Amino acid sequence: MKTLKFIKWLTSISFMVVLVAALAGCKREEFAVNTTTDVNIVGYLNNNAQSFSLLSKILQITGSDNSLNGYGTYTLFAPNNDAITKYLAELGKTSVEQVPVNDLKDLVKFHLIRDTITSDKFTDGKLRTVNMYGQSILTGAQNIGGVTTLTINRQATLLKADIRTGNGIIHIIDRVLKPAKLTLAQALEQNPAYAIFTEALKATKLYDSLNVLPANNPDTTKRFLTVLAESDAVLKAAGINSFAQLKAKYSNTGNPLLVNDSLHLFMNYHILPGLKYLPDIFNASSHTTQSPLDVVTSKLINQTILINDDTFNGIHEVGARIDRASSDNTMANGVLHFMADHYAIKVRFPIPVYWEVTDQPEFKKLNGIYRVTNKSSPNYANGDLQDITWQTGSVSYKVAPEARQFYVYNNDYLFVAALRTAATANSFIELKTPLLVKGRYKVWVSxxxxxxxxxxSVLFDGQPLSRVLNLTESLPSQVLVGDKWTYPAGTSPESLEALGKKITFGGKVPYYNNPAQTIDYYKDSYALLAGTIDVQKTDRHFIRFQAVADASGDVQFDMIHFIPENQDQLYPKFNPDGSIVQKP
Incomplete structure (x- = not known):
């Protein structure tokens, strides 16, 4: 029996030695530590009673001291005694005991996050984890008199950060944080600067949908919403001085209660589903709205967030600015932003989009490479390009050498190392398209x-198109007629189109072997019809090329044409020198 006990004791000692050695070998996360780690959160507050006696008292009254004195991973935004004294004065109280216990419990929940978040994670926007009250904490920077300070929820200033304790991190703040109690509708109604917008919400009865607390909303998809509101001043700058004028301009039926009335759609166009703070808005290129078939586009230029700043049909459409300084307001049922400019639903009709797939932001930044003869980019790995993803291998940008000019637009192309099933089953490359207006289009892949x-196989927003493309097929060889290489006998642009093929370049294109000769047809550079798509929303979409048959070798994409099905599919044409040839 003694031998058995000794073996158990020896085994325990061995396990502890191994555990200590393993922990010693782990790389610890570095924090800006301001105090000891040998006490938990409650212990630190008690040890610094001169600053936190009132907060300690609140934890005791609510029973929160028990959990915050044990194991856990917490972040506490700790208001000091001065902050809580100011809070009590606002309530007309002289002690924390006079505040209802449920209110104190909410106070604790609002200042506490079940996560360890250091100040280096404080960006201009919401923290990664909601607080225990269920709302997001916002952080940001403000500069006053040349001094930059961090703000918390625009209500408090960060006095001291990153105090590491045994069960979490403490950040000291100078004000008590207060949860949002107003709904989106109430917040707008109580702000006289938004009287016209509020009246329009009531006229469309959208006010009612913005006035429901999440717990009382049976529609789970609308428990949280985001509103981009326009003030009276913004509307007046657009020539709208009253609700009557707003109705006259946008209500096509005269009855804004109708869901298909254009004023009803206008107001829904300013409401986005879900919680979307400013980083959520500018980190995505477009957002669905409550107007069923319409989206808003968004972008960040320097520090300005723009809505619907687009280049459409070759014309730049100036976007509407979000008033960044006054936005990011958490409400009980969503987020409220304020616009600095007016915007409305754009009435558009399907137009052709001739998309050069090398028109990617990362490629355009390649100084000395982008559209420079015989240059190529480094190989990109999946994740390096914001609008292109793929399964395996690499992607690069290439411009053909002068001695071997390809007959593609601007002489550049997207080089895909592999689109095959031999090494990896169902390999793919997926690209985010330019803005497409809702309508029906034929899709040509050049x-x-x-x-x-x-x-x-080509998929549009996950739906396969009708044709499987063979990108290894060569057309019949071109023939020389005088000084021009052209279509072989029996082949014409119209006969190729009937087969779902077309030449995308044309005009006096120099033939690479003999610049004195020109070419308007080349067997190895053309476009294939992938099928017809029905674009349901005016937005950017996704087009995917999915390998379904074994084939070795690279793929080189030039352009993708989205042409309304009732329009000319053969013109214009696009030449290696960047020129465009319209229909004769």
Whole structure:
């Protein structure tokens, strides 16, 4: 029996030695530590009673001291005694005991996050984890008199950060944080600067949907909403001085209660589903709205957040600014932003989009490479390009050498190392398209024939198109007629189109072997019809090329044409020198 006990004791000692050694070998996260780690949160507050006696008392009254004195991973925004004294004065109280216990419990929940978040994670926006009250804490910077301070929820200033304790982190603040109690509708109604917007909400009865607390809303998809509100001043700058004028301008039926009335749609166009703070808005290129078939686009230029700043049909449409300084307001049922400019639903009709797939922001920044003869980018790995993703291998940007000019627009192309099933099943590359107006389009894929992509299925927003493309097929060879290489006998632009093929370049294009000769047809550079798509929303969409047949070799994409199905599919044409040839 003694031998057995000794073996158990020896085993325990061995396990502890191994555990200590393993922990010693772990890399610890570095924090800006301001105090000891040998006490938990409650212990630190008690040890610094000169600053936190009132907060300690609140924890005792609510019973929160028990959990905050044990194991856990917390972040506490700790208001000091001065902050709580100011809070009590606002309530007309002289002690924390006079505050209802449930209110104190909410206070604790609002200042506490079940996560360890250091100040280096404080960005201009919401923290990654909501507090225990269920709302997001916002952080930001303000500069007053040349001194920059961090603000918390625009209600408090951060006095001291990153105090590491045994069960979490404490950040000291100079004010008590207060949860949002007003609904989106109430907040707008109580602000006289938004009288016209509020009246329009009531006239459309959208006010009612913005006035429901999440717990009372049976529609789970609308428990939290985001509103981009326009003030009376913004509307007046757009020539709208009253609700009557707003109705006259936008209500096409005269009855804003109708869901298809254009004023009803205008107001829904300013409401986004879900909680969307400013970083959520500018980190996505577009957002659905409560107007069923319409989206808003968004972008960040320097520090300005713009709504619907688009280039459409070759014309730049100036966007509407969000008033960044006054936005990011947490309400009980969503987020409230304020616009600095007026915007409305854009009435658009389907137009052709001739998309050069090399028109990517990362490629345009390649100084000395972008559209420079015989240059190429480094190989990109998946995740390096914001609008292109793929399964395996690499992608790069290439411009053909002068001695071997390809017949593609601007002489550049997207080089995909592999689109095959041989090494990796169902390999793919997916691209985010330019803005497409809702309507029906034929989709043409322009490429340089190589050895890869023998069988490629094309999917639009996840839906497969009608044709599987063979990117290894060569057209009949061109023939020389005088000084021009052109279509072989029996082949014409119209006969190719009937087969779902077309030449995308044209005009006096120099033939690479003999610049004195020109070419308007080339067997290894053309476009294939992938099928017809029905674009349901005016937005950017996703087009995916999915390998379905084994084929070795690279794939080289030039352009993708989205052409309304009732319009000319053959013109314009696009030349290597960047020129565009319209229909004769």
């Amino acid at each position: 490429f340089i024939r190589r050895g890869g992509g023998k069988g490629v």
